[in-house]
Ligand SMILES: O=C(O)CCC(=O)C(=O)O
């Protein structure tokens with residue numbers, strides 16, 4: 101683990117509390133806990149998850165991430181994801197823009213496709229640095245498999261709460277189909293100059309994000325609020341959130357909230373910031389549209405939307421095209437002006 105002992109998260113910065121969901125209770129079908137989860141998913145769209153049983157896997161992923169980020173930049177650059185909209189591989193610091201004026205980001209990413217991990221030692225998309233290969237079996241595959249299991253359980257809860265025929269959402273996330281699901285390690289260097297954004301405001305592209313961090317810096321802009329608020333890292337609790345794909349499929353019932361990463365506040369600023377995430381995303385061929393024919397609840401929710409919101413939640417493209425478009429226009433090299441920034445936006449349009 102890259103950080104040994106951390107000072108307390110500062111108490112004098114705006115912080116947003118999250119509901120705490122107990123994964124063990126969710127797994128056992130506890131109705132009360134399912135209600136807490138659904139409340140979180142339909143309000144802010146972020147919650148803490150306890151008892152997920154992944155602590156050791158996450159620690160191992162942090163170690164793998166540190167070993168990889170410590171490689172020389174020239175070596176990491178041979179695995180760069182490129183400007184065509186692919187996500188898998190390495191993203192160097194400054195490759196993304198954080199706003200319409202074209203300021204660049206301060207985060208380094210390593211993204212490992214679930215399809216490459218599960219097919220190992222075969223390759224579906226690409227190769228990875230030696231530090232990843234060395235830990236594929238001991239570290240990456242177990243983390244990917246456990247993350248999939250947890251996210252699939254949560255997806256099943258949403259499926260039933262939304263009144264969808266049994267297994268509908270899970271079918272859209274079949275592990276038989278290739279998808280944008282990926283494990284991501286993020287490094288943000290310590291002592292960033294004030295005002296520099298580590299990662300610009302965005303909504304996540306896929307269905308569910310399963311995030312682990314120790315050092316603060318993640319911020320949310322809750323609905324109806326004008327001030328960005330930190331999400332406090334709590335040891336042992338994962339931070340989970342809804343992504344755009346689930347917002348679209350549910351006709352806006354599940355909420356994909358805008359968030360960003362700022363330099364860590366207070367004494368946390370003196371530490372490198374590491375995140376470990378698993379992004380759960382629909383199969384590449386799944387068409388993103390509200391499931392109005394499959395659920396009266398979703399049909400009703402869509403019926404209440406403004407025409408503008410209705411159009412925004414019915415892009416009618418596949419999950420793969422959605423991901424490619426959003427990533428492509430996040431890349432600094434593809435920026436020609438505010439219009440390319442706008443072209444990369446998701447369901448948060450109108451909120452940035
Ligand atoms: O590092 C974090 O806390 C959040 C990262 C994030 O929002 C993302 O990778 O989409």
Ligand SMILES: [Fe+2]
Pocket residue numbers: 302303304359
């Ligand atoms: Fe995100």
